[in-house]
Structures are given as structure tokens and as C-alpha cells.
Amino acid sequence: MNVQGLLIRFAGSVVRTLAALPPGVQRRLTPSGLSPKDGQELEPEVGMALGLLALGGDSFEQFPPQRAREMVRQEAVVFAGPTIPLQSVEDRSIPGPGGEIPIRIYRDRSVDEANPVPFVVFFHGGGWVVADLETHDAFCRFLARELGFPVMAVDYRLAPEHPFPAAVDDAVAAFNWAVEHAPELGVDPARIAVAGDSAGGNLCAVVSQVTVAAGGPEPAMQALIFPVTDLSMKHQSYQLFGEGYFLSEAQMDWYRDHYVDDADLEDPRVSPLLAEDLSGLPPAYVTTAGFDVLRDEGEAYAKRLEEAGVPTTLRRHSGLVHSWINAISLGRAPRAAADELVAAMRSGLTT
Numbered sequence: 001m002n003v004q005g006l007l008i009r010f011a012g013s014v015v016r017t018l019a020a021l022p023p024g025v026q027r028r029l030t031p032s033g034l035s036p037k038d039g040q041e042l043e044p045e046v047g048m049a050l051g052l053l054a055l056g057g058d059s060f061e062q063f064p065p066q067r068a069r070e071m072v073r074q075e076a077v078v079f080a081g082p083t084i085p086l087q088s089v090e091d092r093s094i095p096g097p098g099g100e101i102p103i104r105i106y107r108d109r110s111v112d113e114a115n116p117v118p119f120v121v122f123f124h125g126g127g128w129v130v131a132d133l134e135t136h137d138a139f140c141r142f143l144a145r146e147l148g149f150p151v152m153a154v155d156y157r158l159a160p161e162h163p164f165p166a167a168v169d170d171a172v173a174a175f176n177w178a179v180e181h182a183p184e185l186g187v188d189p190a191r192i193a194v195a196g197d198s199a200g201g202n203l204c205a206v207v208s209q210v211t212v213a214a215g216g217p218e219p220a221m222q223a224l225i226f227p228v229t230d231l232s233m234k235h236q237s238y239q240l241f242g243e244g245y246f247l248s249e250a251q252m253d254w255y256r257d258h259y260v261d262d263a264d265l266e267d268p269r270v271s272p273l274l275a276e277d278l279s280g281l282p283p284a285y286v287t288t289a290g291f292d293v294l295r296d297e298g299e300a301y302a303k304r305l306e307e308a309g310v311p312t313t314l315r316r317h318s319g320l321v322h323s324w325i326n327a328i329s330l331g332r333a334p335r336a337a338a339d340e341l342v343a344a345m346r347s348g349l350t351t
Helices: 003-019 023-028 044-054 065-080 137-147 166-180 199-213 236-241 249-260 295-307 332-350
Strands: 088-094 101-107 117-123 151-154 187-197 221-225 284-291 312-321
Touching (some): 003 044, 023 044, 044 312, 044 332, 088 166, 101 166, 117 199, 137 332, 199 221, 221 295, 221 332, 284 295, 295 312
Parallel strands (some): 117 187, 221 284
Antiparallel strands (some): 088 101, 101 151
């Protein structure tokens, strides 16, 4: 292992040690002025993590995309925790509109063609610019183990090399492929959900809208984890949490500028909150973080879904920040939020 790899492993060990400290000690490591805010208080381990990240130097949006991707991968390793063993983890590729799309299928149980099970198609976050199968490997392993049925992570094309609508086209193609190949996968084509965080949550919402508009097949459920739903404007939570809470306003600007190119920001495939009609969409579980620039637009989307008659559950985790799914091995609060998500998805796909 090279020196950089050793340093990353050491950083991970330090983070796990600090995560085990008493809450009172963790609170003292929270940067001053971050909590409480907007009637909320950061969870102790979250405030501590923000303090550690503040020591990390330059933020990735100051660099070209390739360098930013390397930084995000390293950060993911630090916070991932021990690898969750599964029965199988298979890397393969599927046909896409722009060429082959890499996917990774996680299973914790054997395939039984006589008893097809639910299935989850997962789209990673990262602003459509950074992140990949590796950055979200830990969370997908967690989902597969805790749900008890397979998860397929999709490595859709990234901007700026492939700006909008490349990610949307790949996401729709991946969902349709899963439906078409359900017998081969040993899954029930009527119980295939889409799930994703941040930009991945955006893609879940868009896939649901696009497939319903096309007359199906459509997801059985959409799990939107602190999703981007409106790039046409900055909602109130941008003013509250624009700096210091992991995902910053500057980073969102960087993501937007790389992703949309000259596309219309009011296109519902960019900003699903602005779709004229949300009726008939799949049941939704929308979860937001209290200290997140994306909080208000995620909750606005949940409200619009409810108003359109879509069965919707909205859950705000008031003491968490953006991207908590990547730190579930390090703290009580992120793990509790992930357990709630799993319970909602299991219920939505098995009852």
C-alpha cells in the first residue's frame, strides 16, 4: 500500500475513534456558530465530523472535475467504515444510449427464480459530476444486507464530459433494463424501486416522471434521499446553511454549472419540482437533513406530491447534514436515519 493509502486508512481510524467519544466531548469539537440554528441542533457526532472536515483544507469545487473526483473518493474511504460482507457483489455493464453503463449488483441471498423478490435501482449522488460506484459502495452494501433483497448501483455518465441529459438518459435506460431482465435477475418486475441521494434523488424523481409519462413500466416506489429538485432558484435553506454544513452553496453552483451547460433550468428533467402534473407517480419516501441547503426544495417536492394525491412520507432528520448516508458506520443518528429508510422501503415493496 502506498503512503497516500496509509494516510487515508489512518484518517479513517481517527474518525472512528472520535465517533466513539461521549456526546459531550463531541459537542466541544463542533465549530462555533454552527449549532443550534433554525430551531435545530446538530447531532454531536455530526458537529464533530464538520469540525474534522474544516481542517481538511481546500474544498473540491476549487479544482477541475478529475481532481475533485479523487478528493471525493478519498473522503468516502475515510468515512465508510469496515466493508460489509455479502453473498455476492457483481460488476457488469448494460447497454445505454451513450454506450455501456457500468453497474454493480449486490446480493445477500441466493436467487430463487420461483420466488422473485423486490429490487432496488440505486443512483449515487455527487452533483452529476463526482462520485461513482466506489463512493457509495458502503451504503449499497448496507441496503442489500438490511433490506434482504438485491440492489443495483448505476454508474451513469458524469458531467461536464457528458452534460444533461446524459445522466437522465442513462438512469431511465438502467431502470428499463432492470424491468426487462427481471427473470434473469430473479426479481419481481412489479416491485422494482428507484432510490438515490442528492443528484441521485433528482434522477429517481425524474425517472419516475418520465416512465409514468411514457405509460410505464414505472417504479413501484421512489426513495428520495435529500434530493435536488429545483435548480431554477435557491430556496430559503440556501441562506441558512450555505456554508459550513458539508454541502455548500458554492459547491451546488459548481455542480449546476458543470451539469446543465446551456439547458433550461426550468425543464422538469432538471428541476422535477417544476413539473406541471405530479399525479399518478409512484409512492414516495422523501427524507431531508435539517442542516442542508437542499432541505427546503426536497420538502417542497414532497408537499407537491402529497397535493397531487401521491402516497408520500416526508421525514426530516433535523440534526443531520447532507450526505449522512456515507457516515452510517460512524454515528448513532446517521444509522438510525438509515434504519428508518430501510424500514420504509421494505414496507413499500413487500406490503
